Amino acid sequence: MQLSLxxxxxxxxVAPDALQGIARQQTNPARWxxxxxxxxxxAVRAAGxxxxxxxxxxxxxxxxxxxxxxxxxxGVVVARSTDQVAALLxxxxxxxxxxxxxxxxxxxxxxxxxxxxxxLDMSGMHCVLNVDAKALTVRTQAGIFWHNLAEELRRHGLxxxxxxxxxxxxxxxxxxxxxIDVNSSKYGCSADQALSLQVVxxxxxxxECSDTENAELFQRVIxxxxxxxxxxxxxxxxxxxxxxxxxxxxxxxLRTAIEDLQLIDRSEAADYxxxxxxxxxxxxxxxxxxxxxxxxxxxxxxxxxxxxxxERGFSLRMLGHYALRPWKLREALCLLRRKGxxxxxxxxxxxxxxxxxxxxxxxxxxxxxxxxxNRQMVIPDLATxxxxxxxxxxxxxxxxxxxxxxxxxxxxxxxxxxxxxxxYEMSCVPPDAEGWAYGxxxxxxxxxxxxxxxxxxxFKNAIYDIGVDLGTSYYRFGGAMKGYIRRVFGDAVVxxxxxxxxxxxxxxxxxxxxxx
Amino acid sequence: MSDYLADAARxxxxxxxxxVCPAWRQSADVELTPxxxxxALQHGAAPAELATSLASCNLCGACEVVCPERIDLFAMTRAxxxxxxxAPPENSALVTRQIPPATRAARCMLVADAALxxxxxxxxxxxxxxxxxxxxxxxxxxxxxxxxxxxPLAPEHxxxxxxxxxxGTRIVVADGLLLRQxxxxxxxxxxxxxxxxxxxxxxxxxxxxxxxxxxxxxxxxHADYERQVVRYDxxxxxxxxxxxxxxxxxxxxxxxxTLPQAADATAQARWIVQxxxxxRIVIESxxxxxxxxxxxxxxxxxxxxxxxxx
Numbered sequence: 147m148q149l150s151l152x153x154x155x156x157x158x159x160v161a162p163d164a165l166q167g168i169a170r171q172q173t174n175p176a177r178w179x180x181x182x183x184x185x186x187x188x189a190v191r192a193a194g195x196x197x198x199x200x201x202x203x204x205x206x207x208x209x210x211x212x213x214x215x216x217x218x219x220x221g222v223v224v225a226r227s228t229d230q231v232a233a234l235l236x237x238x239x240x241x242x243x244x245x246x247x248x249x250x251x252x253x254x255x256x257x258x259x260x261x262x263x264x265x266l267d268m269s270g271m272h273c274v275l276n277v278d279a280k281a282l283t284v285r286t287q288a289g290i291f292w293h294n295l296a297e298e299l300r301r302h303g304l305x306x307x308x309x310x311x312x313x314x315x316x317x318x319x320x321x322x323x324x325x326i327d328v329n330s331s332k333y334g335c336s337a338d339q340a341l342s343l344q345v346v347x348x349x350x351x352x353x354e355c356s357d358t359e360n361a362e363l364f365q366r367v368i369x370x371x372x373x374x375x376x377x378x379x380x381x382x383x384x385x386x387x388x389x390x391x392x393x394x395x396x397x398x399x400l401r402t403a404i405e406d407l408q409l410i411d412r413s414e415a416a417d418y419x420x421x422x423x424x425x426x427x428x429x430x431x432x433x434x435x436x437x438x439x440x441x442x443x444x445x446x447x448x449x450x451x452x453x454x455x456x457e458r459g460f461s462l463r464m465l466g467h468y469a470l471r472p473w474k475l476r477e478a479l480c481l482l483r484r485k486g487x488x489x490x491x492x493x494x495x496x497x498x499x500x501x502x503x504x505x506x507x508x509x510x511x512x513x514x515x516x517x518x519x520n521r522q523m524v525i526p527d528l529a530t531x532x533x534x535x536x537x538x539x540x541x542x543x544x545x546x547x548x549x550x551x552x553x554x555x556x557x558x559x560x561x562x563x564x565x566x567x568x569x570y571e572m573s574c575v576p577p578d579a580e581g582w583a584y585g586x587x588x589x590x591x592x593x594x595x596x597x598x599x600x601x602x603x604x605f606k607n608a609i610y611d612i613g614v615d616l617g618t619s620y621y622r623f624g625g626a627m628k629g630y631i632r633r634v635f636g637d638a639v640v641x642x643x644x645x646x647x648x649x650x651x652x653x654x655x656x657x658x659x660x661x662x
Numbered sequence: 663m664s665d666y667l668a669d670a671a672r673x674x675x676x677x678x679x680x681x682v683c684p685a686w687r688q689s690a691d692v693e694l695t696p697x698x699x700x701x702a703l704q705h706g707a708a709p710a711e712l713a714t715s716l717a718s719c720n721l722c723g724a725c726e727v728v729c730p731e732r733i734d735l736f737a738m739t740r741a742x743x744x745x746x747x748x749a750p751p752e753n754s755a756l757v758t759r760q761i762p763p764a765t766r767a768a769r770c771m772l773v774a775d776a777a778l779x780x781x782x783x784x785x786x787x788x789x790x791x792x793x794x795x796x797x798x799x800x801x802x803x804x805x806x807x808x809x810x811x812x813x814p815l816a817p818e819h820x821x822x823x824x825x826x827x828x829x830g831t832r833i834v835v836a837d838g839l840l841l842r843q844x845x846x847x848x849x850x851x852x853x854x855x856x857x858x859x860x861x862x863x864x865x866x867x868x869x870x871x872x873x874x875x876x877x878x879x880x881x882x883x884h885a886d887y888e889r890q891v892v893r894y895d896x897x898x899x900x901x902x903x904x905x906x907x908x909x910x911x912x913x914x915x916x917x918x919x920t921l922p923q924a925a926d927a928t929a930q931a932r933w934i935v936q937x938x939x940x941x942r943i944v945i946e947s948x949x950x951x952x953x954x955x956x957x958x959x960x961x962x963x964x965x966x967x968x969x970x971x972x
Contacts, residue, residue, distance in 0.1 A: 200711070202711050202712075204705075205701055205704065205705025206692055206693065206701040206702060207701075208705065209675070224690070224691060224692075251675065251677070267692065269692065289690075291677075291680075293681050293910075296909060300909060301938065312676075313677075313678060313681060314676065314677040314678065314680065314681065495892055495895065495896075496892060496895040499899070505909045508910050512730075515678060515730040516730045521674035521731070522674070
């Protein structure tokens with residue numbers, strides 16, 4: 147007999163067979179036991195590579211942003227050059243020592259946690275190599291954080307196309323996973339801005355690849371979860387920097403807001419779109435523009451079609467709503483408190499002037515770190531086709547309500563590029579999506595409450611299981627989630643990729659526990 | 663003193679401190695950052711194992727401003743440095759000053775650091791701009807040194823230092839580190855950094871122009887970040903000058919105060935000017951002069967000198 151969370155007999159959501167009818171795969175990677183480590187360490191040092199083995203050095207990387215997977219490497223190497231990375235991988239192949247790469251460590255399922263072997267800290271390769279303002283491209287080392295790249299680009303009046311809203315994701319890590327931004331409905335996922343890459347293959351060869359040069363490797367490395375090589379340099383498309391002209395629309399219905407979001411995306415009526423929920427009954431659709439002309443066109447042609455309210459109108463509406471429902475006073479106070487905390491962050495005078503928001507990534511990222519979620523990033527997600535999105539979000543919301551008193555959602559569209567179909571196979575982009583995919587992150591507001599690891603994992607699994615049921619994909623696929631890979635894509639696709647992986651990485655050393 | 667283990671336990675590893683840390687910018691080594699120190703402490707590191715990391719910190723205070731967990735990283739670094747000391751330094755005897763008549767009448771006193779004292783003409787202009795301010799006899803160098811080293815602040819030193827200021831005085835400090843530590847300033851006094859004091863004067867502020875790079879002294883700025891970020895941003899917009907702020911509106915340090923420079927100040931200065939078309943570099947702290955003059959790209963002026971040259 148199994149016990150449910152409440153202690154009553156029933157299905158336990160964290161039990162091995164909780165997902166009825168679908169065998170659960172082993173998801174916690176086994177620790178590598180250290181065979182031949184001394185010989186490997188000696189060979190690495192003989193190659194002139196600094197290998198750090200102290201508990202202090204290794205402990206820094208014991209967990210990731212998710213804070214649920216913990217593992218200690220046997221040693222840490224800070225990446226300093228492509229040649230050094232290549233030499234390391236050659237020795238690792240020789241001694242069959244696992245190598246786990248890490249950029250900003252912003253994975254949530256332990257993908258960048260080393261359960262033994264070498265932790266390769268890519269943030270050591272953080273230099274911008276060349277900015278071509280005429281061609282609108284930048285060549286950079288891949289360990290650089292997007293924020294540092296933005297700092298360099300801004301000196302040239304430029305900006306990257308899109309990047310995750312957290313400041314400390316690395317370029318290489320993002321290109322290997324996807325990356326979403328509030329302008330992904332226009333530019334696609336962050337990985338789509340890569341024009342070419344320098345990659346060190348798992349066997350230590352240094353290869354330049356792009357859509358026209360070593361295209362197959364390029365396809366496998368982009369959105370490839372680090373399986374087919376270490377990205378050491380990247381050439382990215384960039385654009386001129388522009389401040390944003392922001393508009394906010396407020397909804398009491400999530401589905402209505404999603405429909406309006408998709409209407410704007412389909413119509414290409416805005417440069418930035420996204421939904422951030424404050425509560426289920428207070429949904430914020432943000433719409434923004436790079437130019438006054440685009441803004442004016444939107445206000446004239448599209449705003450009248452939207453069903454959301456402005457801030458004042460919505461406040462009055464909510465006032466009336468709660469006046470008639472005094473028993474919901476606590477919810478109303480919660481809403482007011484949340485508004486009081488979050489709204490000023492988006493109106494700081496050093497960033498917002500004359501209706502323009504400057505340095506939006508800083509504004510959004512700082513607000514996210516301060517006011518969203520908690521110290522552990524518990525943000526399971528679903529990536530779906532446009533058609534399935536509203537259903538997926540509503541089902542996910544129901545799961546959030548079941549597990550937590552308060553939560554927030556972050557929803558964006560991701561424009562798909564048909565020429566990148568090869569990149570998208572077995573990735574966060576759902577196979578049935580056409581035109582746009584949509585992503586939703588479900589983020590509990592934990593505050594000072596304490597939840598067990600099992601409770602949080604159970605919540606995440608309940609979200610992920612919606613994906614299996616609806617046939618969606620996920621942004622966070624690896625680590626503890628690798629059990630979902632076969633459920634979502636089926637054995638044929640996964641086995642084909644596994645065969646490619648075995649060919650490229652004979653000793654299966656590179657990020658070996660992430661998806662296979 | 664900070665309970666550094668309790669403080670470190672609050673670090674979630676977000677890495678925002680890394681982005682603004684000059685030691686990380688130059689080394690790309692997370693072990694040299696507040697994040698690295700917190701994580702190391704979480705894994706049982708003793709202060710002695712962090713000695714190299716602690717030595718790399720220039721106490722600019724940028725990390726503390728961006729930390730979403732609001733960890734007092736400045737105090738934590740001081741406490742860890744203090745734990746490395748073999749023994750607390752000997753305290754000097756308490757000396758209560760007799761405030762001279764000229765000082766007693768002063769409405770403004772300037773705590774000039776060694777670099778400013780070394781440039782008498784600039785010092786004279788600063789004093790004139792501050793309305794005939796008087797230079798404090800004790801420049802607090804021993805207190806700054808104690809703050810930097812993590813030594814306990816000897817009450818006798820502090821009493822000696824603050825006793826030179828009459829109550830109700832405006833106290834302007836050249837070394838921003840003096841603003842990072844709560845000191846028992848005389849009642850009714852207003853204490854502020856030299857940049858904030860001079861920059862508030864129209865005679866100085868209005869002489870800034872397009873083509874200027876204004877170099878903020880980072881310690882004083884980060885010590886009063888929430889107010890200063892708004893003030894400096896308004897200055898930047900109004901005077902159309904460049905400022906050594908990054909996209910997070912954190913002051914990028916070249917050097918910091920009178921401390922031994924752990925980070926390469928010239929490399930920092932080179933990063934600050936990169937990609938900017940500059941005609942003048944305007945510094946708040948004389949400690950930054952050498953790094954920017956070493957670049958040889960344009961004249962370097964102290965903020966007080968801008969009012970003269972226009």
